[in-house]
Amino acid sequence: MDLSFTPEQNAFREEIRQWLAEHVPTQPLQSFDTEEGFRQHRAWEATLNEGRWGMVTWPEALGGRGCDLIEWLIFEEEYYRVGAPLRVNQNGIFLLGPTLMEYGTEEQKARILPRMATGEEVWAQGWSEPNAGSDMAAIRSTAEIDGDNYVINGQKTWSTRAVWADWTFGMFRTDPESQRHRGLTFILVPLDTPGITVRPIPQLDGLPGFAEIFFDNVKVPVANRLGDEGAGWSVAMATAGFERGLMLRSPARFQETARRLVELYKENRATADKDPAVKEAVLRAYMDAESYCLSTYQTACRLIQGGKIGAESSTNKIFWSELDQAMHATAMSILGARAELLPHAPDASGVGNWLDGWLFAQSGPIYAGTNEVQRNIIAERMLGMPR
Amino acid sequence: MNFTFSEDQLLFQDSVRDFLVNEVTPEKIRASWEKDDGRDPLLWQQIVEMGLPGITVPEEFGGLGMSELDFVLLAQECGYVALPEPLVHNALVAVPMLKELGGELAAQWLPKIAAGEAKVAVGLEQNILVEDAHTAELLLIQKGDDIFALTPQQVTLRHNESIDPSRKLYAVEFEDSVPPLASGAQAAALINTALNRGALACAAQALGLAQRMIDMTVLYTTDRHQFGKPIGSFQAVKHHMANIAVRLEYAKAPVHRAAYAIANGQASASRNVSHAKIVACEAAKLAAKNTIQAHGAMGYTWEVDLHIFMKKAWALANTWGDEGFHKTRVSDYILAEDAILGAGSTF
Numbered sequence: 065m066d067l068s069f070t071p072e073q074n075a076f077r078e079e080i081r082q083w084l085a086e087h088v089p090t091q092p093l094q095s096f097d098t099e100e101g102f103r104q105h106r107a108w109e110a111t112l113n114e115g116r117w118g119m120v121t122w123p124e125a126l127g128g129r130g131c132d133l134i135e136w137l138i139f140e141e142e143y144y145r146v147g148a149p150l151r152v153n154q155n156g157i158f159l160l161g162p163t164l165m166e167y168g169t170e171e172q173k174a175r176i177l178p179r180m181a182t183g184e185e186v187w188a189q190g191w192s193e194p195n196a197g198s199d200m201a202a203i204r205s206t207a208e209i210d211g212d213n214y215v216i217n218g219q220k221t222w223s224t225r226a227v228w229a230d231w232t233f234g235m236f237r238t239d240p241e242s243q244r245h246r247g248l249t250f251i252l253v254p255l256d257t258p259g260i261t262v263r264p265i266p267q268l269d270g271l272p273g274f275a276e277i278f279f280d281n282v283k284v285p286v287a288n289r290l291g292d293e294g295a296g297w298s299v300a301m302a303t304a305g306f307e308r309g310l311m312l313r314s315p316a317r318f319q320e321t322a323r324r325l326v327e328l329y330k331e332n333r334a335t336a337d338k339d340p341a342v343k344e345a346v347l348r349a350y351m352d353a354e355s356y357c358l359s360t361y362q363t364a365c366r367l368i369q370g371g372k373i374g375a376e377s378s379t380n381k382i383f384w385s386e387l388d389q390a391m392h393a394t395a396m397s398i399l400g401a402r403a404e405l406l407p408h409a410p411d412a413s414g415v416g417n418w419l420d421g422w423l424f425a426q427s428g429p430i431y432a433g434t435n436e437v438q439r440n441i442i443a444e445r446m447l448g449m450p451r
Numbered sequence: 452m453n454f455t456f457s458e459d460q461l462l463f464q465d466s467v468r469d470f471l472v473n474e475v476t477p478e479k480i481r482a483s484w485e486k487d488d489g490r491d492p493l494l495w496q497q498i499v500e501m502g503l504p505g506i507t508v509p510e511e512f513g514g515l516g517m518s519e520l521d522f523v524l525l526a527q528e529c530g531y532v533a534l535p536e537p538l539v540h541n542a543l544v545a546v547p548m549l550k551e552l553g554g555e556l557a558a559q560w561l562p563k564i565a566a567g568e569a570k571v572a573v574g575l576e577q578n579i580l581v582e583d584a585h586t587a588e589l590l591l592i593q594k595g596d597d598i599f600a601l602t603p604q605q606v607t608l609r610h611n612e613s614i615d616p617s618r619k620l621y622a623v624e625f626e627d628s629v630p631p632l633a634s635g636a637q638a639a640a641l642i643n644t645a646l647n648r649g650a651l652a653c654a655a656q657a658l659g660l661a662q663r664m665i666d667m668t669v670l671y672t673t674d675r676h677q678f679g680k681p682i683g684s685f686q687a688v689k690h691h692m693a694n695i696a697v698r699l700e701y702a703k704a705p706v707h708r709a710a711y712a713i714a715n716g717q718a719s720a721s722r723n724v725s726h727a728k729i730v731a732c733e734a735a736k737l738a739a740k741n742t743i744q745a746h747g748a749m750g751y752t753w754e755v756d757l758h759i760f761m762k763k764a765w766a767l768a769n770t771w772g773d774e775g776f777h778k779t780r781v782s783d784y785i786l787a788e789d790a791i792l793g794a795g796s797t798f
Contacts, residue, residue: 141795316794323793358704443689
C-alpha cells in the first residue's frame with residue numbers, strides 16, 4: 065500500500081489544473097436544461113475536446129488520453145475544485161461511449177465517437193417506459209425488421225437531455241413473442257427521424273430536464289443496432305456497469321459539496337447553532353464524503369490490478385445519493401427562512417445554488433435503479449438472502 | 452497510489468481467519484465465561500504457536516517486525532470471532548508503545564511478548580478502566596501527565612463487571628512513591644499515539660463484528676419461516692440488512708487508511724483514526740440494532756449467540772475515546788481556519 069501520488073500523477077494534476085485555470089468560463093453557464101444553456105454547454109464540450117480534456121479515459125486514438133481510473137479521479141478532483149461546467153453529454157461520454165467501444169462495429173465507432181467527443185452530437189438515454197421503470201424488463205416498445213430498417217413504435221420516458229439532444233439510445237423489443245429480458249435489442253436512434261415526437265417534461269425546477277419520446281413507425285437502419293439482435297439486455301447491463309457508474313459519480317463532486325457546506329456553516333454559525341443537530345450533520349457530511357473518496361480510490365486501485373467488482377457495487381449508489389440528500393438538507397436548515405428563495409430573488413443573499421442542488425438531490429435515490437431496488441440487490445446478491 | 456493490500460497480507464489474513472473461526476467458537480467463548488479469569492490458556496498457546504503476539508515486535512527482539520497496517524486485517528478477523536484473549540491490544544497498542552519507549556524496558560519485554568511469555572496491559576485515562584490488567588505481567592498506566600511501568604506486585608486491581616462477560620476491566624491503583632517512566636511532552640506523545648492505536652484496534656474489530664452479525668443473521672433469516680416463507684425473503688428484513696452492508700462497505704477504507712497513516716507516522720493520523728473509529732463503530736452498532744430486530748425475540752435471549760458480538764460492538768464504540776471525543780477531534784479539524792477540505796484534499 066502506498067497512498068501517495070507518483071510524480072507522473074502529480075504532473076498530470078498540474079497540467080489539468082493549469083489548463084482549467086486558463087479555460088474555465090469566468091461566468092457560470094446557464095442551466096443546460098434551457099436552450100441557451102444547452103448551447104453554451106455544447107460549446108464548452110468543444111473547448112474541452114480541443115484541449116483533449118473531454119474524454120480523458122478514452123484511448124488516445126479516439127481523442128482521449130487513455131487515463132486509468134486514478135488519473136480519472138485526479139481529473140475530476142481538479143474539474144470540480146474549480147467548479148467547471150457540468151457535462152451536458154455525460155450519457156454519451158460515460159455510458160454509451162465505452163459501450164460502443166466494447167460492442168460497436170468499426171463503422172459505428174468511426175461515425176459516432178468523434179462527433180460525441182466534440183459535442184456535435186449530444187446523446188439522451190431512452191431506458192424507461194411508462195410501464196417499465198424499476199422493472200425495466202417489462203419494455204414494450206417494439207422494433208420490427210423491414211428490409212434494412214427497423215420500424216420502431218412505442219414510447220420512452222424520463223429521457224434525460226432529450227429535449228435538445230441529437231440522438232437517443234435504448235432497448236426495444238425485436239421479438240414480439242419474447243418475454244422479459246429476452247428478445248430486446250439495443251438501438252441508436254437520431255431524434256430528428258420522422259415519426260418521433262419529443263414532449264418535454266418539466267422537472268421540480270420547472271425546466272425540461274427530461275422528456276417523453278413517442279415513436280410512430282420510426283425507420284432506422286439496422287446498422288444502428290448495437291450488439292446482436294436479442295442481446296440488448298446484456299449490452300445494457302454493460303452500459304449500466306459499475307465502472308461507468310463510478311465515472312458518473314466520482315467523489316470530487318460530493319467532497320466539494322461537503323467543503324461548501326462546512327463554509328456555509330462557518331459563515332452562519334450564529335443562527336445555525338440554534339439547532340444543535342446542524343453541527344453534527346456538517347461533520348457527518350465531511351466524513352461520509354471522505355469515506356466515499358477513500359472507498360472509491362480503494363476500488364479503483366483494485367480494478368486497475370485486475371480485480372473484479374461484485375454486487376457490493378450496489379452499495380455505491382445508495383451511499384452517494386443519500387449523502388447528497390443529507391448534505392443539501394443540512395444546507396437548507398442552515399439557510400433557514402432564506403432556503404426557499406430563488407437565487408435571483410432580491411433579498412436572497414448568500415443562498416448560493418443550494419436550492420438547485422437540493423432539488424436535484426431528490427432525484428438521486430430514484431434514478432438509475434431506485435434505492436429500494438438496490439437494497440434488494442444487496443440483500444440477495446451480496447448477502448445471499450432468499451428471494 | 453496503491454490502496455490495496457499485498458497478496459501476502461491477504462493470505463495471512465485468510466490463514467488467521469481460518470484458524471480463528473475454527474478455534475474461537477461461541478461455545479468456547481461461553482465456556483471461558485465460566486472461568487474466574489475468563490481466559491483460555493490452551494487458546495492462547497495456539498495463538499502463540501501461530502506467532503501472532505510477535506507480529507508487530509521488531510525482528511531483533513524475536514518478532515516479525517510488521518506494522519499496524521499488516522495487523523489491521525488480522526484485527527478485523529479477531530473482531531469477527533469476538534476473540535476474548537488480549538491479542539489485538541497487545542499487538543496494536545502495547546508493543547508499539549514499548550517500541551517507542553525503547554531502552555531497557557523494550558529489550559526486557561518485547562522478546563517475552565514475541566515468545567508468548569508475557570502480556571502487557573496499557574491503561575489510559577480516556578478509558579477509566581484497564582482491559583485485561585489481571586493477566587498482564589507488565590502494566591503501562593497513564594496517571595495525569597505521566598506514564599508508569601508497573602509489575603503486578605505493585606498494583607491493586609478492582610474488577611468491574613461488564614455486560615460483555617468477555618471483557619475484563621479493572622481499576623488499577625498503585626503507590627504514589629513509584630517514579631514515572633515518562634513525563635511531560637514525551638508522555639503526552641506516547642498517550643496520543645497509544646490512544647490512536649487503541650482506537651484503530653476498536654475500529655478494525657468493529658468491521659469484523661458487523662460482518663459476523665450480518666452473516667449470522669443471513670443464516671437465521673433463511674432458516675426461520677413465517678407465513679410459509681423464510682423471513683429473509685421479506686423486503687423489510689432485507690432492507691435492514693442492506694443498510695448495514697452499505698455502512699459497513701464504506702467504513703472499511705477509512706479504517707485501512709487510518710492504519711496506513713499510523714504505520715507511516717502521518718500528521719493526519721489522529722483525525723484519520725477518529726473518522727475511522729466513528730464510522731466503523733457506527734456500522735457495528737447499526738448491525739447490532741438491525742440484526743437483533745431480524746432475530747426477533749430470539750435476539751433478545753442469552754442463548755442465541757448474537758449477543759456475544761452485539762455487546763462487544765456496544766462496548767468498543769465508547770472505549771479508546773468515546774464518540775464525543777472522536778467527533779470533536781474531526782469537527783475541530785474541519786472547522787479550523789486553515790482546514791484544507793474538498794476535492795483533492797484526501798491524500
